[in-house]
Amino acid sequence: MIRTAIIGAGGIAVKHAQAINRIPELDVAGVLDPNPERARVIADLCGSRPISSLDEVLGKIDMIYLLTPPSKRVAYAETAMRAGKHVLCEKPLAVSLEDACAIRDLAEQTGVLFMTAFNMRFRPGYRMLQDDVLSGRLGEIISVWSHRVGPGSGFGTPLGDSWRTDPDLVCGMAIASLSHDIDMFRGLGVEIEMVAARVQGVKPELPAFDNNAQVVLGLAGGRAGVINASWSAHLPTSSRGVVGTRGTALIRGDGFFDFVEHRIRNDEMEYPRSTWLNDLFDAESYYTENRHFADCVLQRVQPDVTADNGVEALRVSLAILDSSRTGQTVQIVRSSS
Template sequence: METATAFDRFRDGYEERDWDDGADGTVRIALVGLGWFARDEALPAIADCDYADVTATISGSAEKARTVADEAGADTALTYERFHDGEGSDAYDAVYVATPNARHLEYVETAAELGKDVICEKPMEATVERAEAMVDACEAAGVTLMVAYRMQADPVMRRVRELVADGFVGDVAQAGGTFAFPMFANEDADPDQWRLDPDLAGGGSLYDIGVYPLNTLRFVLDADPTSVQGSLTSPDERFDGPVIDEHAAFLLEFDGGVQALCRSSYGSHGESSLRIDGNEGAITVENAFSPRGERTVVLERDGRRSRHEGLGSNELTEQFDYFAYCRLTGRTPTADGEHGLVDMQALDGIQTAAAGGRRVDLD
């Protein structure tokens, strides 16, 4: 998009799929892990897909697996044990892993052994070593591994990436992103949820929601950080700091001196935003990371400012269709396992930097 027309035409055709030139067939997906996100967000999103369909559900509870299968119109419902034994594997082509972080690896390994492609929730795992094992398992089996970075499929973020690449902001100088909400503002919030268990989560707000600005900035800037700094705090006694951080603030540094300052929090007023500043202009995305959120994009350059509101789509539907499209056409998704490892190394580096009060260089 030319800079001169970006202000007026940002929203024109922004929902068009720049990756979709057509594919034949449908990918049958098994849902592994039936928590609220898989059930309330992923399941209805896949129901709206062009190239994907849920044909199997897998849970620790046979009753839950059957109930969700009936909701999805799927014939096959399995326990985790039956999945590991390979039962019912003819009913699906790929698996979507949405279990707690530290349990991703075992289900991805089984899927790989069964010859099934995988889309795995982010972060990939609870540690870098386990994430590396996941990549190795999929490579050894010759199956595709995609990490579920839904923002990379969001049409708004794809248009923002295009603007940055076309030079709308000039040379990028600084950037930033925040994803925060008060976890316990609702009295019904569970203090024993797995996201607050160090053994299952690997980290707190940093791992769960800090990964959104981290990965989305990598995508929008088309660059990987070379070093990180960070601070993690847990003033609320319900958080087991420093591993399960309530608040995280971290600095990413990229080649050329580009800086990105990011925040995540389970205990501050809700915010969801992304900003890119260059030497000629700036782009701000409001309500940047909310599922199915209506986003607002503000463009600034040459003394002009335009505000584009109500830019909405279901980025989860886009994500699953993109994954299925890649499988049907034999293409490698951009957010593959090696891509996900960069985030895991950055998250680990931020924890190390916070513990030692120093900058950590990334390999």
């Protein structure tokens, strides 16, 4: 049995609690949230109890779920890892590179298992695209794209109704959400070497809230990529794809993260081949992700997506913001972990 505590009992905690309920080896010893009602909701959902501090259960658990707003992770991560507890941490890993590297370095020093929960890695549609690339079916990558726009945080909802638009906690779309796109590209085996970006926020009353980004990415090996993302578009639509030397493949849907079609054609195919998917935002990926980490804990092996993946995604997000601020192209300089 793996015993865990859930820290942060908001929207994403519902997805994780539902997933935990389907994994017989997982048991929740306590749920921590400054909002007692939220702690109670999640505790009831997974047959647990609210707690008022991590110390209350630290001696009884094997791991934590770290599901707080991104700026509120470091102290919990340090307490847990110094006590030898494994961590499943939501994305983005942190909002500053200093915090993200501190978390990663401590994970490596303590030898605990640490997963940055980039659930897109576990989406069936994304895995089809990844397989197209990694199998060589598309040849060498020439370019990649992620186009996804729609009504997101702060669109038609009052500012301050969640950490995403709370002036004290806001980190904007480039950090909070582009982390997914960046990590999806990295999961295809491409390294981002430079960015040129323009980032915009359309809420003058909340200047730190960027909710639009147009990004050109220079990838290792002379390759290139683009990200076009908006949280303030009136129509939702998305498409991600790869142009390769032997073929092209894409996944697309309505909504930022819905995949309803996978389509491919390569030089061995006379016609494109479409596969219709029911890979919607709230579907199975949280279960698959949780199952993966539970198996890693049971077998003592590092997960497919580590703290370092969180650091590298954040590094690119910060470069995007820097490029937009300065009007300059920004080179990505990786730190060794």
